[in-house]
Structure formats: C-alpha cells, structure tokens
Amino acid sequence: MSSRYGFHPLALGVRFVLELVALACFGLWAWVTASASLRYVSVVAVPLVVAVLWGVFATPDDASRSGGAVIATPGPLRFLLELAVFFGGAAALYAAGFRALAVVLAGVLSVYHLLSWDRVLWLLRH
Known part of the structure; x- marks a missing residue:
C-alpha cells in the first residue's frame, strides 16, 4: 500500500510553494x-x-493537478519536465550567484521528491 503522501493536500501545498520558488528563481536569474x-x-x-510550459504539458488523470491536460503528456516525460522546472530553478539560483541557497533548495527538492515517491511511481507508470 502506498503512502499517498505525494497526493496529500499538505504535500500538494508544499509542492505549490516549491513551484512558486522555482519560478522566482528563474526570475531572479533573468x-x-x-x-x-x-x-x-x-x-x-x-x-x-516556464509557467506556461509547466501548465500546458500534463499527464491525464494526475490527481495532484486538475486531472485535465491541454497537451496530454506521458508520465515519464512529465516527470522529466517537473525535474527540469524544480531543479532548473535551483540551477538558475546557483547561476545567479546564490550558491548556498541553491544547494539548500536542491536538498529540499530532493527530500520532497523522496517523500512523494508514490506520485513519482504513478507518473512513471502512466
């Protein structure tokens, strides 16, 4: 039985904050x-x-999103896009000169994805 942490409302709230942080990092880099x-x-x-690409490509029936998709994307591809946005934000922060914060953000993202292993597996299977 999966933990369902990746789909829990609290985890989705954390995920939303991490998405906003990633977008802010891209803005800071710019x-x-x-x-x-x-x-x-x-x-x-x-x-x-970044936000438009993030929102347009989605895996149908993803319970962590609305379930709809403008452009239906296979789960493994969506997972790669998520990694690119989240960790791309950390890389952008690093490139902008905020190296210590970038390392902390990458660590937080790693822990979040490890705790959300059930959602990651769901994406890889869809």
Whole structure:
C-alpha cells in the first residue's frame, strides 16, 4: 500500500510553494543575467514561459493537478519536465550567484521528491 503522501493536500501545498520558488528563481536569474535594457522584460518573460510550459504539458488523470491536460503528456516525460522546472530553478539560483541557497533548495527538492515517491511511481507508470 502506498503512502499517498505525494497526493496529500499538505504535500500538494508544499509542492505549490516549491513551484512558486522555482519560478522566482528563474526570475531572479533573468534579472541578474539580462542586460539593463531587457531586465524588466526578462524578469517577467522567463518565469512566464516556464509557467506556461509547466501548465500546458500534463499527464491525464494526475490527481495532484486538475486531472485535465491541454497537451496530454506521458508520465515519464512529465516527470522529466517537473525535474527540469524544480531543479532548473535551483540551477538558475546557483547561476545567479546564490550558491548556498541553491544547494539548500536542491536538498529540499530532493527530500520532497523522496517523500512523494508514490506520485513519482504513478507518473512513471502512466
């Protein structure tokens, strides 16, 4: 019997916060790396593009989301996308010069995904 932690409302709340943190990290990276003339555009555009890709590609019937999908995506591919967004946010934070925070975030993300093993397995099977 699975723990169902990955689908528990508390875990989904933590996941939502981690998603917002990842998007903020992409925005921070855009702010730090963009030229002064593009800074304000990129700080909005980069997280927006990530968020749209994040929301459009989904595995149908994923109980941790609405269950619907704009573009139906196999679970293993969705899991790779999730890893790219979450850990990409940590990498963006690292690239922006916040190395210690990036390492902490990567550790938190690793623990979250280990605790949500039931959802990870669900994705890999769908």
